[in-house]
Amino acid sequence: MNQTLHNQNPDPKRWFALAAVCFGLFMALLDVTIVNVALPTIQEEFQSDFSELEWVLNAYTLVFAVALITVARLGDIYGRKLFFMLGLVVFSIGSLLCALAPDIMSLNIFRGVQGLGASAMMSLSMAIISTTFTGKERGIAFGVWGSVSGLATAIGPLVGGILVEKINWESIFYINLPIGLMALGMAYFFIKESKDNQASKSIDLWGVLLITTAVFCLVFGLIEVNQPNLDWTSPRILALLGGSLVSFIVFILVELRLNSPMVNPRIFKNLSYSGACIAAFCLSAGVYALFFYLTLLLQNYFGYTALETGIRFITISGFALILGPVSGILSNKIGTKPIISGALAILSVAVFMMTVVSSEQSTWTALIAAFLLAGIGNGLVNPPISTTAVDTVPNRIVGMASGVNNVSRQIGIAFGTAFLGAILSNQYVDAIQTKIGGLKSIPENARQEIIDGVSAAGPIAGSQGLQGAGSEQYQNMPGFSEIQSIAKTAFVNSLDQVFIAAGVILAIGAILSWLLIRKSDFLNDKA
Template sequence: MASEPAAGRDAQRPSRYLRYRWWGLLAISLGVAMIIMDATIVSVAVPSIVADLGISSTQIQWVQEIYTLLFAALLLTWGRIADRVGRRRVMLIGVILFVAASVLCALAESGGLLILGRALQGLGGSMILPTTLALLNANFHGRERGIAFAVWGSTIGGMAAIGPLLGGWLTENASWRWAFGINVPVGLLIVAGLLLFVAESADTGAPQRLDLGGAALSILGFGALVFGLIEGRTYGWWEATEEAPFQAGPLSPVPLAFLLAAVALVCFVLLQRARTAAGKGVILDLSLFRIPSFANGNVTALIVSFGEFGLILSLPLWFQNVLGFSAFEAGLALLPLAIGSFLASGGVAALARKFSPIFVVRTGLALEILSIAALALLIRPDSTAWLTSPILLIYGMGVGLATAQLTSVILAEVPLAKSGQGSATQSTARQTGSALGIAVLGTAFFTTLRTGTEDQVAGALANAPQLNGALDSVNATSGGSISTLAADPQTAFIADAAREAMTNGAALAGWIAAAALLIGLLTSLRIKPVTEAVADAQSFGPADGGAPEPRAAMQGTLRGTGQGAAKDSAPVADRPEPMA
């Protein structure tokens, strides 16, 4: 008789996870919101951090970039570990680590401690992002999965815009330290939501030994690649600049980083093939790339991220330095992007009833292309938020439609047992694309700012060489000195030239982003629509890609969710109702 109460308790767990799975989606989305917000929130707090801690330009650069570097380098490794030990467990550890690192950042009294805190945040974030996708893929199916991915994708697009707004408000009205401190209550909500409403899932058939060699090579390869993309503009793409920490002869460390990345990634692929042939565990199952939707979807995701997130670099600077907005006002100017993204997520359910996910992706990309092209064509140094707001609203709607549904397309045919690997792979593709976009669009933006300003004032400075320092300040501060130069009648002409050049740089970045998104749209034409029936059959199929297994066979993969035999035996009243 003692076993009956235990059996009764186990029977109730599936019902609870199924009934409250949408609350679980909220917890997972908050996890995404936290890591995306911290990737953008620091940029507007930089002046206050420098003034408070008195740190060097090199240190502040690493405060911003160590997060992205570790985040991108570790995604594949944590995705595979999560498949083995449990996706919810890894996400919980990542959230706790992220919150602890945020406290360290908030209390930091030196640049070194702040950099350490940001590095630990990147480590925690790399544990969170791939597991969020894997948990959605495991706990939602059919049309509900598309809705869940829509919420996930809109959160990414929305928080990329809300991060600067929140960071600006906290910096201006409280302290830059609260830009990190706010993660503590958010993190506690995420932990509670995961424990209460999200079922654990894992690949119970995975080999027990981790592919340590593959993990090391993936971290080294992607870390070196992202380092090169981030630091190229500062350290020099070929010849070393004065800021470079070292140089090999005349060479910058950047081409050496690219060479190291190429060698490491080639060795990574060869090792994964050899281990797969020997029946050993791998970090990335290369057979996933034989799935057309997965392979083509990842290529599209990389290209789309290039265009989407590269643009986020130039717009806040343009709002503040050309239009004269404060950090908070610049955040408000970006708010229509977030609103459009969240509005699009609300419309995905209706679109999902009539159209395939890939059609929704293409519609979103078309909206993004049109809106970015309009922005690049229309912006002027005297533009207002009345011009940019409707354009950014449409752009945000495109992001909301394309980002989430592209994720759904990529993972649609990935077996559930490999969803951690699949999620981490598409996240790595996105992060690589984002870093590439920031590198290329950032170089175009800042090069146009420098050369455009110099060309316009060259004649005047020939007769006033004492003002060369004022011109140099425009480049050194990324346009931050424009308002100071405008206030001085002697240097106002330099400020006017810099505003014009920065506007041209933002327009050029916009045209490059639009071209990248157009290429992404064209590559999406290679992706064939996947029906819900096929997607569910693949998701519940065995890891070796054979014939789909009955859902009851997945009890070991979805622990306590009711998605296996327990679901089919649950009372009708306990079964989930479709979301309206």
């Protein structure tokens, strides 16, 4: 009866509520990529080493992923609007503290505070949309959500480039304050409170502890795997990944015994929901994890500035504004399955097309067709994944469902960055050892020292051709120009293998989403 009344009398403020949610979502996702272009300036400001600098990115990603499920479930129990607004406040405070950070350690801690706030905004945004909109309007609303999601992820380098070049690096954090204040006011006035009235008010402490441990060990292990002297077989990495696996298993066993669990494992018996999570994982691992390496290619290999790089990423992000709502409408007409699978297939083809950069004569223009095709796929894929994730579960647990789906996205980014980075590093080091080892212009007794030095500098040095990457020790050696050329060629040829791996991940996502998602799993009483 209540559902019927809701359908007959939709909330007149619902589109303003969507705007509030999108403001918060935009901030949360923008800060995943906006910091990339500011890292060189931050490194110079704080005189930090590379490992400290990496944690400017990783602290945000780690806390974001770890807290997602917990805050989503707390929102289900105590109020989604309440925890969304708390997320806005925490994120804004974290942004202010980041801008005022006196040193790199403080900045990394405050990035974690940002990640905590972002986890609430990201997970509960889907739940709020699902409980605010019904029928065809829900598809359109998720289309707008997808547009903002795709735009924020891809436009980060452009916004960051403008702010860093025209103002200072602190401005990338200050910009969140007016946006956060606006979103907070709109959320207070326009979002209606919703919760799971059947949920127990007691907190599943064992569930919180186990899922936090499991996600922390998994994401931290994926982050650490590319540290110097560590790989997939290192005891430290095996211990983290093994600890994650054990924690997940115990978590499932515990949750199955509870009446009101943090996450009900039975949710994955719904094959369509599982398909949406797999699609979200493959999308993040195959596309969004790739942006870091594309940034290296455009800035360090092709020589574009941060701003020029951001402008070129518009070819990917621009389509999200147009195709997001279109994707939502198409989902209502033909279902989400063909759009998700088709969009992932388009993205797979686009990423495979990026292998043209292995040609020594290649320029930015060789990538335009691939970027445009990736833009079409990116613009189409996000709304139907979100729709599938929340339309295949009852309204009362959409917070939990959206939280798990978003964790799939974050783990996908962490896995993709680690996996693709390992491929890039291994290919790069092998090429350096082979090519420099065969140089006759370098004295034989100096070759191994140069190989070790260039290999330790890594693919980033290769993308720069050793410029500004500790190359001073090689500049007076015979054959230095050849070393530079080998390093850059090794980078771009290794990147070729990264594109192939990312394309395979996306193809797997396209196949599995086609096999798993079924129209019969969607709940008609939610329409």
